[in-house]
Amino acid sequence: MALARTRRSQRGVDYWPGFVDALATLLLAIMFLLSVFVLAQFLLSREITGKDAVLNRLNAQINELTQLLALERSNTQDTEDQLANLRASLSETEEERSRLEELLAQDTGAGEAAQARISGLQGRLESEQQVSQRALSQVELLNQQIAALRRQIGALEQALDVSERRDRESNTKIADLGRRLNVALAQRVQELNRYRSDFFGRLREILSDRENIRIVGDRFVFQSEVLFPSGSAILNDAGRVEMKKLADALIDLQNEIPPEISWVLRVDGHTDDVPLSGTGRYADNWELSSARATSVVKFLIDNGVPANRLVAAGFGEYQPLEAGETPEVRAKNRRIELKLTER
Structure with missing residues (x-):
């Protein structure tokens, strides 16, 4: 019963990404038009x-x-x-x-x-x-x-x-x-928006049964615990399963997008604000977040996704979803984000 209510709540939130996606597209179009106008004036x-x-x-x-x-x-x-x-x-x-x-x-x-x-x-x-x-x-x-x-x-x-x-x-x-x-x-912009919507729709169908995978704006958010052991950048078994689904969806989408559209999937790594002990493999949260994003990108490449369509970035603890020091807040901030965007 509780699981059904949770799923209904999640389905109710599906209208928000479309609105944010449209707003982001509008902003991109305006910025490009301004750039063209400035170039023409120059x-x-x-x-x-x-x-x-x-x-x-x-x-x-x-x-x-x-x-x-x-x-x-x-x-x-x-x-x-x-x-x-x-x-x-x-x-x-x-x-x-x-x-x-x-x-x-x-x-x-x-x-x-x-x-x-x-x-x-x-x-x-x-x-x-x-x-x-x-x-x-x-x-x-x-x-x-x-x-x-x-x-x-x-x-x-x-x-x-x-x-x-x-x-x-x-x-x-x-x-x-x-x-x-x-x-x-x-x-x-219209073509990229259409394929971005298709990509979101496919991922939503593939990953809709996971409660620890969320949609925030125009991004898919995986909690780090789903993909990695604590303090590690090596994908666990569950993480490889989820990333294999993502790779298959990207390969299908790539065959449909015209080659002249310059798109990439950006993989962003984020950590919480708890400093690393210094005794492990990574010196700080910067290195850990970058290593996790790179690990996801390499796994996708090994499963057939072209390397020129992928970008890895690490943000450490400096781009939190929520502010606070509670275990729940820190768990939400430890994440991997996926965003389909222009190169």
Whole structure:
């Protein structure tokens, strides 16, 4: 009668692992999403920083070329003004020449003086024509330089447009990558949750008749007395029987889980807070808890479980289930915990 009530009580607790399992899955998904978001932000910030540097460099070059263009335009205007002045002077000289020629025709007695003055004016005219020709050459050169500067500015503007277009494409690719990672994460989490639930269900069926095996959150908990003699890390006969059931369940589960899902069974060893005497094989509870977890892992490997799917960890007395110093509390804290999780 008492045993039946105990079993009914244990069956009533079966709803709690599912809730904790769902909560843990949600937390894992949130943590992974945050990691993806931080990674995407980091990559995006690096990409934008590089584009900003290129953009600033291009802007600086454009400003410099703009200043050079303004300077060249000013020089061109000065040259054109000088050329206009020379043309005006040339026009005046030609008018003076015409006037003198008229005077020469009217008064032949002043012919020699007029001829001398005409010769001087012709020399001056030729000199001014040479200066005008040089000015025209300078104007042509400046026009060519302005055209080259305009072509350089056009090339820089095209490069800037290409850079901005690549920046927009990079942002789109990063956003698409984040969406695909989120979808893949959700799929992997759902698959692992399904197989974890199957694993719990099978172990629950296999080990449901043992009162000293409990479920705490998302872990199966074996009391150390079920598996090991006191102060020892060698599995006893009952412990080997229970671990053989566990190995068979893991092998069946492994054949169903797709190979791309990275899962492991973590075996955690825990002791109570009573120090070891120091005369035995193990110096302290750290060594004892680690040795017991390792002993379980090695037994599972010997019975066909792949070694890359197993993890052994020892926690000593520093992760108790309950606080206290009574024999009952210490017995609960001496345990081996099994947890199916991601690598």
